Amino acid sequence: MKRIVILISGRGSNMQAILEADLPVEIAAVISNKPEAKGLEIAARHGVATAAVDHRQHASREQFDTALAEKIDSYQPDLVVLAGFMRILTEGFVNRYQGRLINIHPALLPAFPGLDTHEKALQEGVKVHGCTVHFVTPAVDHGPIVAQAAVPVFQDDTPDTLATRVLEQEHLIYPEAIRWFAEDRIRLENNRVNVDIAHASAPALRTPWPA
Numbered sequence: 745m746k747r748i749v750i751l752i753s754g755r756g757s758n759m760q761a762i763l764e765a766d767l768p769v770e771i772a773a774v775i776s777n778k779p780e781a782k783g784l785e786i787a788a789r790h791g792v793a794t795a796a797v798d799h800r801q802h803a804s805r806e807q808f809d810t811a812l813a814e815k816i817d818s819y820q821p822d823l824v825v826l827a828g829f830m831r832i833l834t835e836g837f838v839n840r841y842q843g844r845l846i847n848i849h850p851a852l853l854p855a856f857p858g859l860d861t862h863e864k865a866l867q868e869g870v871k872v873h874g875c876t877v878h879f880v881t882p883a884v885d886h887g888p889i890v891a892q893a894a895v896p897v898f899q900d901d902t903p904d905t906l907a908t909r910v911l912e913q914e915h916l917i918y919p920e921a922i923r924w925f926a927e928d929r930i931r932l933e934n935n936r937v938n939v940d941i942a943h944a945s946a947p948a949l950r951t952p953w954p955a
């Protein structure tokens with residue numbers, strides 16, 4: 745069974761969805777860059793090993809990433825899952841985990857990389873928004889797309905109502921994408937992801953569009 749390590753920074757709702765999805769993986773550990781992250785308590789309640797590597801205790805980004813990689817490698821994961829991990833990673837770190845480091849971003853990439861995606865979506869007046877699971881490359885919020893889910897944007901949406909609608913989809917597509925990885929269904933070819941499964945984009949179809 746494939747081993748995964750999940751990296752978080754805060755509340756850990758995506759991590760929780762992954763822990764509760766009954767996936768054919770061994771969750772080796774949940775690691776946070778913030779010892780006070782709420783998600784660590786949730787992971788411990790699920791009986792998962794937890795660890796913290798506090799970025800504030802390291803003088804540079806490189807030193808932090810080296811310490812983080814040492815901690816991750818001690819669990820020998822096949823896949824490293826960024827789930828609300830709010831640190832920009834160095835190129836060295838990203839390259840070390842090439843093809844086995846994935847992230848979830850709360851927008852339909854390549855639209856709206858970076859922070860405050862729901863505010864940006866509302867400002868632009870887009871009618872469709874969503875979330876993306878992607879392999880991580882050195883460019884922030886960029887990389888081969890594994891799965892996406894779309895949600896409608898309503899005229900009276902606020903960043904909070906939109907975030908809630910998107911988050912519900914995040915909790916569906918992230919466990920699904922990890923299941924595909926666990927079942928060896930994901931192929932990275934020419935920087936594109938092919939998934940060996942019928943209707944691989946089906947999660948998007950679960951979206952509750954208005955009747």
Ligand code: GRF
Pocket residue numbers: 752753754755756757758759827828829848849850911914
């Ligand atoms: C999610 O919206 C995720 O897409 C983004 O940060 C948020 C983390 O939420 N990268 P949680 O910690 O998983 O609840």
